[in-house]
Amino acid sequence: MKIIVLPRLFFLPLLVLIGLLGVGCNSKPTNNIPNRLTIGVVSYGEGKVSLDKYERFKDYIGSQTRSIIELEPAYNELQAVAQIQRKRWDIVFATPGLAAIAIGKELYIPLFSMEGVSSRQRSLLIVRDDQPIKKISDLANKTVALGETGSAAGYYVPLYDLYGLTLAQIRSAPTPVTVLEWISDGSVDAGAISEQDFELYRRKFATTKFRILHTSRWIPPGVVLLAPTIERNQQQQIQKAMNDAPADLAADAGYVPAAKIPNYTEFIKLIEKVKPLEGRVRQTPAILLPETPYQSK
Template sequence: MPSRRSFLNQSCFFLSLCSARLLASCSGEAGISTSLKRQLLIGAVADGDQIAPFQELEGYLEQELGVPIDLETTPNELRAIAQIKQNAWHLIFASPGVAAIAIAEGYVPIFSLNSATHLSSVLVVRDDSAIKTLEDVNGATLALGHRGSATAYFVPLWNLYGITLNKIVFANANTALTWLEQSIVDVAAMSQAELEAYRKRSQISVRVISIDRRQQVPAGSVVISPDIDQNQQILLEKAMKQAHPNLIQGTGYVPNAPIPQYEEWIAFINQLQRIEGRIREDISPVPLY
């Protein structure tokens, strides 16, 4: 018959074995959590001095999350939309137009961007131009922003509905204003903020023929890919909320602001599909109706 001491020794061994298995189980769960982590690709429409804050964010998140982080920036929305269509970018700092397209592709907004200063759309001409009103734009050559830009693409198309243009060319604000100065185009579309920034470093004299503050353009958003699992999203959001205020300000997201509502904005964009179809036909003249 087993002695009392032998029974106690067996009991201790059994408890130790159970504890070891429990620790192994916990370790296994931690391993699963780690395996959920993946390399992340951050995307942003930015160039020049705008890129540096995103590079700082890249390094910060890599350190906090312990996963490889890559950053891809592009000077216009075309590359951003292409990456969204392929679900290649996992975290995107998206302007209102890009955010709407991303949400339609399954991306989820997690933070608002502080982009209110970019939400007024303007149409500008040379100061010596004979164009005074929107009706005078008939037969003109227009420099339009790239698809995805709220203020330089979607809103101008809406405001020019019913107009027949001679030609449409696509460019960012700097190029559009250069072309305007060189009389390559007659009219240029952009945000009011982009116009004011250009005026500070150029001698060009331009005149605003239309400014649109009526369209309910929401702020931009930081959106996250549907491929990112919930656990990693929680870790990512936590790290971004705890980032240094200078880093948050530099990249433009607002951790505690309400998420913008995009339903009306997406519906507005959808109404432009017929006009967009005409633009894609690359015809001249270009009827915007």
């Protein structure tokens, strides 16, 4: 009986063939699995009317990036901050306060300016015209309504402007309309609201005459942000799609591809200055000075 020893080279093509067959039978294509992207916006509870303007953008980005797109509204800045901190939103149409938090603390990447809808924004302190309050210092020992944490015009900027005062109470209003409701019915003596929202919502209160007590510095426009969890190639794909979008589609969504992205450095510093006051906001009275080590004991 002869034993035939085949050369080693004989087995190589056979092993390669078996390997290829194994790959062909067992592997599953992964490039056909669509990505999922969540777009975050603040709608203040306005529902379908507020969200309709994003529908074309949602469909466009989905087709351009071959992704499944979900549009997720938050009904105030407090909800939005939580979603940003958890990195639940991949693309964010961020108001200025949210943008400062997302860029400064959460490393979100600014893609485009929303200059078309919020370039001329300031914070206003509003009172009823029949009130004897004439200047900010007259708000000492009064009740003031602020917006939720995360709002630039409703929370951070007015806190900065009210620095040093002792207020009887600060009430947190979930929406800009609520601020005007409380001023109108006398629940609060004054309230903070953006200039833009004041012009939009004051018409709902035909029987109340409001007066602007104080107008703040200019606030930078909002920006469209991208989560730091997005892979770089996908980031470039999203950015190119948004840059090449039809002008009317971009306008509906509220961003301006050609506008310069605002520098948030100084505004982030302003927010950091008022952060030490946040513990005082919920106290009664609200003493708007940072706690010293002695006071906190």
